[in-house]
Amino acid sequence: MTTGFADSAYTTAGNSRSLTFADGTNSRVFDTVNQQPMLNSVNLQLIHNAPIGGKIELTAGQDADILASYPTANNNSFDITNAYLSGTSGPFTLLFGKFSTLAGAEVLESPSNLNYSRSILFGYAIPFTHTGVRLTWAATPFLSVIAGVNNGWDNTKGPGGPRTGEGGLAYTNKNLTLTAQGYSGTERISNAAWTNPSAFPPGFDTATHRSVIDAVATYKFGSFVTGTVNFDHGHQAIAPVADSTGTFVGFGPANWNGGAGYVAAQITSKLQVIGRYEVFSDPQGARTSYNQQWNEGTLTFAYAPSSALLFRLEGRADHSNHSVWANANGSPTNGLSTVSFESIVKF
Template structure:
């Protein structure tokens, strides 16, 4: 979500199914996108998934641990909640909420803190047995410049995706995304920055 969460975790994770509708998750890892640990502190992961009724799925996850920040290491904590609901066999909707905070050493034993938040919503519709369309809207507030390194940055994003389900194991996707920010934080291939970004992507997914 927003490119503001870790893409990888290197560590261990365990899942415990309390019932058919509730599962608990716990883990320990090196930290955000760290194959090799950058410090001796580990990041702890806790989470839960809920399926109280058949069409509704909810997952909540939290990560907390020391991460490099400023001139040292400070505690970074993230909380992420995702919910999806199948209205019928063709239509589903979902929402996601993200909150990340970072303690930053300021010298002399003092610390400052920075945070960013994000909210997203999407809808997915099966137009035909092999054709699906998805629309997604995101809103991101990086008021302290923790993610973009420019304080007071807000942006909104709109994504439209078309998917062709060629078979049970292969799916082809085409995606168009537009981002608009209050500050020039998007960088192009020439190194210039802009307040807007347009992205076109093509994907092929194979399920083993």
Template sequence: MPRDPRLRLVRQDPGTPDLSVPAADRALGAGEPPTGAIGQPVPPDPTVPGAAGVGGRDPFGAGTSPGSPDLAVPAADRGIGGGEPTTETAATEAAEDEADKADEPKRLQDLLGFEDSPVKIYGWIQNSYTGNTNGRGKSGENFGVNPNHKANWWMGNQYYIVVENPLEQDDTVNFGFRVDNLFGHDWQFNYMQGLFNDAFPLNKPGYDLAQLYGEVHLPFLTEGGLDIKGGRFYTLAGYEQVPAIARPLLSTPYMFNYGQPFTHTGVMTTLHLTDKINLYNGAINGWDRWINERYLWGYMGGFSWTSQDDKTTLAMTAVWGPNQFPSFLPASQQIYPTGYVNIPTLAGLRNPGYWRNDRTLFTWVGTHKWNDRLTQVMETDQAWERSIPGLGSGGANGAPRDATWFSYGNWFLYELSPKLTGVWRSEVFWDPQGARTQKIVNGQFVGDRFYEMTLGMIYKPIPNLWIRPEARYDWSQYHNAYTDDTRKSQLTLAVDAIILW
């Protein structure tokens, strides 16, 4: 039985997070966390077709359909891995949601007759094309635009497969696991140092083991209990996430690609303090790195809060710890993690400053549901790092330098119809020392402010198909950064298609 019989779980499709909540609570999977908290869907308004999410309709207009994330909350509260409802609750939900089944994506597992299996297998396919009005240039890069970073190219971004046994949020001790397999061009977007180094050619399809963790639900301490997971998992920080279905647009903002981690390896706890407040605490071995070395441990934690009327959410995440490397990386490596300066003369040598190369990041994400159709999301990030080797001299002699970076982003999601949602994103990303974007002028790293505004939409002609066109304009304030550093702005026109299965 649920801990509070007044709380009714809303059925969600495996693999489709609620994009109206913070990343950690988006329920990226078949899990169904308790109703009420961020990322734990509130009961839908039965008078509104497709009602779901925070205070009204699902911003994607997909109703309670599995695979339709609620983008109205921060990433930390989208419940990645989530929780499975009790048998009795699931039966109740099945009866209540029978009328909505026509709007739900048809999952391959269900069509094969395994819908009742405790182990869920599901995923999606995402392809995209991005055109740059400046042309391809010599490098063919859309600087700042990720993961669709190739100009005038078709990309097979994500062929994504999830295998999981989600937790049940009830009064029993129970165990779960999750494995995310990312095939396609986005493997290098989600790159983790030490895992498959140089295994796949750049800009070609490859593979990334995006998540690999086990977890346990303990019905102790509070009414909602405590969840513990260990392994590799997506970060709690920020609003947008790596999985294509966990963000409202094809492209991601600068703050996501340059300012935040993608994944961590470690242990994370979620304490459901109340039905409106979650507390997060955990130990991680840094940003985007595997367990190939004995990395120093750091900390990630924070909280998420939902208002009594379920229309407003707030999430804060703090990440701290050493984030350079015990030894300088090979000079010939094809990808270097963002924030690492390649110093060929020191390749392979021990880094004497590793212990003091600590990095601190704070992210704040607030959302508000203005009415049944309009949701606003705001995010602000602040970060600093000490003694980054090579930053002070363009990598020539490894001179260290401290660095800071800041960002602010704003999203509006407006449901035009049950099948069509409009999206507007605007952002400023300030990289004073050039540590994150790593632009070099006359042999020196230079800082800059980068801006982008993106107008797009999510169109769902049928529940299993998403089509997302977007027009994005980027510009830099001080230096040429686009089209091989020859221009200070660029306009990209892009579209992606996602098939849920």
């Protein structure tokens, strides 16, 4: 089976303002350019569903550079997002290769998400992909147990030391879906660890222990309204610590946590309205490069005139307890508001 999509969008924050943090690093996950039409992604998936099967997923466009795993260069607008073999025998399914994370209420492929913009949790609390092996046991028609070993967060090559273990439970019935998953193992201290070893003192070990617990619950309130909640808590033994201005102040232990809630209402067969609110706490600045508590609210109108077309109009307002963004004139600010339009063509 061959499937895919093309995703383009336009986001405006007004004037010539940047959508990045004041230090120039990304704040939003994918919608990072102001007042320019963007080809976010052209996605192609080759899927073979059989006792011996697999999947190859290729991504081109701006999103590919953000999804790219180490040691892939993040500047060639191309990514092999999934590439795995699968084997199924009775209630057991084994994956071997590169595959998407278990964590999170959102996924890598935009058409499968409720909103256009990705959540803070999606970008900063959890990984995107893993390279390794994953075993799923469908213990009952409603309950699955998942376990695996991989090279860590967004690495096709591990940092050395013990690998990262993953574990998960997934429960589904008519109206309720519950998932809980966790990751723990050796990770890179930061993205600079591989590309710029001189960022660390001589003899400094660039690998550390990182763990995260993620939980998602989705409930269908009848035929028209669906609610979702997502919670994440992460810890890293050694991390680059930053203050509220984004200034590096040393290395130390770090924690991060956050929660998100979604409500999706199916107004007509073609029109859906989605609200999202979330808060993310990064007290050591290890994930966002700022010591901050960051929240955002998003309202999205999604219109699908056919099964092959999807249009979204979205308003989003972000707020931090510190001035982590900059206005068009360069003055610091603790808020960022945007309006986005997205068009998706599925094939």
